[in-house]
Amino acid sequence: MRKVRVRFAPSPTGPLHIGGVRTALYNYLFARQNGGDMILRIEDTDQTRFVPGAEDYIIEALTWLGIQFDEGVHIGGNYGPYRQSDRKPIYRQYADQLIRDGWAYYAFDRPEALDAKRKEYEAQKQTFQYDCNTRADMQNSLSLPADEVQRRLDSGEPYVVRFKFPDNIDITVHDLIRGDVTMNSRLLDDKVLFKSDGMPTYHLANIVDDHLMEVSHVIRGEEWLPSAPLHVMLYRAFGWEDTMPQFAHLPLLLKPDGNGKLSKRDGDRLGFPVFPLDWRNPETGEISSGYRERGYLPEAVVNMLALLGWNPGNDQELMTMDELIKLFSIEHISKSGAKFNVEKAKWFNHEYLQKCPDEQLAQMFLPQLKEHGIKVEDSRSNNFQLSTFNSQYVVKVCGMMKERLSFPSELWEQTHYFFVAPTEYDPKAVAKRWKPGMTTHMAKVIEILNTVPFQYDAIHQALLEDYIKGHELNIGQIMNSLRLAVVGTTVGPDMLTLVITIGKDETIARIQRAINTLGEIDN
RNA sequence: GGUCCGUUCGUCUAGUUGGCCUAGGACGUAAGAUUUUCAUUCUUAAAAUCGCGGGUUCGAAUCCCGCACGGACUACCA
DSSP, X not given: OOOOEEEEOOOOSSSOOHHHHHHHHHHHHHHHHTTOEEEEOBOOOOGGGOOTTHHHHHHHHHHHHXXXXXEETTTBOTTOOOBGGGGHHHHHHHHHHHHHTTSEEEEOOOHHHHHHHHHHHHHTTOOOOOSTTTGGGSSBTTTSOHHHXXXXXXXXXXXXXXXXXXXXXXXXXXXXXXXXXXXXXXXXXXXXXXXXXXXXXXXXXXXXXXXXXXXXXXEEEGGGGGGHHHHHHHHHHHTOGGGOOEEXXXXXXXXXXXXXXXXXXXXXXXXXXXXXXXXXXTTTOOEEOBTTTTTOOHHHHHHHHHTSSBOOSSSOOXXXXXXXXXXXXXGGBOSSXXXXXXXXXXXXXXXXXXXXXXXXXXXXXXXXHHHTTOEEESSOOOBTTTTEEEHXXXXXXXXXHGGGOSSGGGHHHHHGGGTSOOSSOOHXXXXXXXXXXXHXXXXXXXXXXXXXXXXXXXXXXXXXXXXIITTTOOHHHXXXXXXXXXXXXXXXXXXXXXXXXXXXXHHHHHHHHHHHXXXXXXX
């Protein structure tokens, strides 16, 4: 049994698309499960589409998500170099080999000539294809006399190398997800393998590199399925068919609404990220938002992505990376494309946020606190006047409040009253709750807080049991007014826990301020 | 247009050797319970005649054929 070796081979043409992230994830899960190697290879054979920073972005994104590599452009390995532009000298000889063996030929047709040809066919409602039927009419080493070909080559005329597809043979690709897929060579065109700029195309570079890097399984997007027969033929032409990797073509990630492939624009339109990290277009300066900056936790993104096109075969939905590695199987990858669902993504994040340790959450909260002028120190007691809080206090607040949120970014709006006293009181809540006699009740609350031990049970007994219930008062009315006084609105966590947390002095100060501000209501 | 791939609740999907499927779970939605409030949580409900039409079979979401629809590909891009 051959050692499992898989690769993730993106092109550095921009930020890594979330579909690409999923492809990387599936490769990673498969490699880890089988004790194999995971390789990061950069396919930058198209120099016109190269975007600076894209390679670093890819590495940073995958690192953030916990997808690790054993070999690659950033860490090296025994099969390098791992950037195709650095492998440029390698490909030439393989193109030559193919020509020598009659599997490929030189073609001198200029791009303009090909365009003209396509237009010509189009005018007759036909499609031009450079193949066994048309290559005799084109300018290539199959149609031109040998001395003419040599003359052109010697004179430095630009040329490409095209694959010479045999006429009318059935080529079967065995796909691990879809089974056997058969196509006839007559329908396939003579793909360019080697470009006039001296670089190989994807097809050549891909096969050569996968072979040289001893890749055992090619797990890639479904968009590659139509060219898979070409790849199989290349392995055959090179005589590498016995070590040809196994193929698995992943279903596509679709738009949440309507149909079609998920694209960058969809994210902008529907308000969710299509990229793992924020990306700033170096040319336009335009920012595309990423999951990380939106407050998604890497574990949640991984879990969500894993389930978009795969399932463990049972009802389990929450899985860590380690569990995914154990449970992953190519057999359970679905065949049809999956529509991206924002709501489910949020739910995953909520679930993982609950698992997130309070200390870690507090750490994520720090920038928001700073932004609002709140200082956090390690060894100070809580002091509202100086807006400085003990870090343990922040941890406590996070722990108390996290079940209410899906994103760390919601922390401030949910917890600001733990740090800052309300300056305004929600008018609707005031109208509904601040009834006549309320200032008296609130004064009584202050009195109770001043007399009983400042502990949950003691306050509960004195306030809820003795005072409110003892006097047959409306619990909702009093407690909501108290909340209004302390928080400024009538939403929030358990009132007594809140009071205990912010402390006796601050609570009393806030109630007093509410009494002063709101005053007595006459009617 | 051509080739290939696909098609189970609104969405992700279970269903892999045809019977245990009067099609299960999750998200979302609705109702209820809990809570002093909101949120969380819990319970329940609605939601797929398994794309459509034929066949094979005692029996089909599951096998076969046809059709429809959707998608991918069809560059000296990957």
